[in-house]
Amino acid sequence: MVRLAAGLQTDGRDPVRGLRRRAPCDYLHPHATSMRLRSLKGFTLIELLVVIVILGVLAAISMVKYSNTKQRAWRANGIGDLRKLATAQEAFFSDSSRYAVVADTGSAAGRLNFQPSHGNTTLTLVASSGGWSGLLNIPGAEQCGIYSGTAAMPAGMPAATLSGVPVCW
Secondary structure (H helix, E strand, O other), rough: OOOOOOOEEOOOEOOOOOOOOOOOHHHOOOOOOHHHHHHHOOOOOHHHHHHHHHHHHHHHHHHHHHHHHHHHHHHHHHHHHHHHHHHHHHHHHHHHHOOOEEEOOOOOOEEOOOOOOOEEEEEEEEEOOOEEEEEEEEEOOEEEEEEEOOOOOOOOOOOOOOOOOOEEO
């Protein structure tokens, strides 16, 4: 390596700091300034659009996944209500040797003290000497039903449903 008079080596490095010095032509190059400014500007329009499209696709996927969550919660709530009703009916039967035909919050003779959860409306009970059936309307124009013993299944209930198993349709 040959040393030059100005303290530069032939490879263009500063001998003290070991850094390459800029050639004077770098400052005179017509695109050098625009290239340096471009790196300081930020994201390009294409990059921003790609990010927005990706976020839109992720939002669409999550909306489909969580769209029916509320209805599934109503169904689970209705099935839970019918399980509680079955327990209450069996307790009533063990006390009085018959099934209750009315379920409400009253405690009069022959009434079952049972109130469906908030939002679940129109509980219909049908009782006979051999069993009982219950039909519960839940939000979203759906119904849940249960039957026990020799009672007839509620109207519209799937035919393959077993006795004592609550089902929504």
